[in-house]
Amino acid sequence: MNDMRLYTSLSRFKYLDRNYSFKYLFIAFIGVHIPLIGIVTFIALTDFTSLTPGMVIFSTLGFTLIACGITLFMQNALARPIIETKNALVNYLSNKTLPELPTDFKDEAGLLMSNTCTALKELDNLIKEKRDFIYLLSHDLKTPLHNVLTIIHLMKDDINNDSKEEHINLIRQSTQYQLQLITSVLNLATSEFKEGNILQLINLEPLLNKVLKDHAGSLQNKQIQVLADIPENLQVKVNEELFAMALSNLVTNAIKFSTRSSEIMIRAVVMEDHVMIRVIDYGIGFNESKAPSFQPFSKSSRPGTDGESSNGLGLYFTRKIIKYHGGTLVAESEGEGKGAKFIVRLPLAA
Structure with missing residues (x-):
């Protein structure tokens, strides 16, 4: 000057x-x-x-x-x-x-x-964080609502009500998850992303099982089987609510872009200096020009295999959450129709 x-x-x-x-x-x-x-x-x-x-x-x-x-x-x-x-x-x-x-x-x-x-x-930054939380709330609330609608559709097709109790339980789980999500996001909007927050050691396997239960309706609707390979007693140092959101978004993304009657593989392994978690689907995949940008409202966002809407917010917030925990998130694919891998790397729990 x-x-x-x-x-x-x-x-x-x-x-x-x-x-x-x-x-x-x-x-x-x-x-x-x-x-x-x-x-x-x-x-x-x-x-x-x-x-x-x-x-x-x-x-x-x-x-x-x-x-x-x-x-x-x-x-x-x-x-x-x-x-x-x-x-x-x-x-x-x-x-x-x-x-x-x-x-x-x-x-x-x-x-x-x-x-x-x-x-x-x-x-x-604070203004952007508050705006992002609004986007997060509007985006992630769709998942349990979509599950409820899917289950209701399945109940209509179940003429004999053979799975009535199971469907009711799934609806109850989805609505409970939605209530927890609302509470969590509202709490996060005040202070959760501040540095210095205390993270806890969490067993990864039960946390993943809980996330998969919340997606049971969508998995059943597309007849997708999830194969999980998580070492017993593997722990990660995370904020449980935040990390559950990240895993939920990755599972949602895998379901969205998987073809019917296919599989999703979720693997975790302890490396020399980090924990690596891979969410692998065998769906539509992507080439370099259509790779996820991890930016909100990205033009590269595509509809799912059943026409599910996509605006990229899920992956945007997933990377944001992973980065908050000191980790990284990358996406890999060998090309169109060859599936995709989303790889999370987290620091080893001290």
Whole structure:
């Protein structure tokens, strides 16, 4: 910022770099001494005997006016950090544009710029997080509702009501899951994604079984069999509710893009420095141009094999959740019609 050249120059001097008021005092000191220096110089270069009182008075006033002008100009230039900070705030409030203020100055004005940048970035992230939670809530609430509709459809086809109790239990499980999901997401909207939250050691196998139960209706509707290969007593250090959402989204995605009467394989293995979880389907797959982007409302999102809608929010939030746990999520496929693998890597539980 060229407008801050004076402030930048003064910040290079010792004793002026960490105190903004000292910079103003330095400029005021120069301004006060300009008339004195000017008068001394004027007298030294002029025949003393030819000076009249009027010449001394008018020369003093002239040098004082010049000093005032220079001092005001320099003080206005020195105020640029505050002005730039004000402009940055106004610009953010008007256009939601994050500022690019310098953050390496150590005095009060420098700290004001640095803290303003930090505060606005945190505010912007908070706004995005709240918006994302709204998307998450609207997206993930569809899963249990879709399961209920699927089960109701199956009940209509079951003329003899042979599976009535089983279907009722599945509906009860889906509605309970939906209530838990609403509570969880509303809690998450306040503080769950903050750093420093305590994660717990959770057995992966029972957590996965619970997730698969919640998807029993969709699996039965497409006649899909899930083959799970999870080492006994394998533990992961996670937030249980969040990680269950991530697994649920991956299972939902696998069901959505699997063909009828196919299989889904879920495998977990302990590697040298991480736990790897793979959710493998043998459905439509993808080539490089149609690979999941993990971005919300991505244009690469495709409908499922039964026409299920897809907007990419599930995978977007799944990666967000995995990243929150210090892990990674990638998608692999050998091409169209060759299925897909979604690979989760989590740090080993300490």
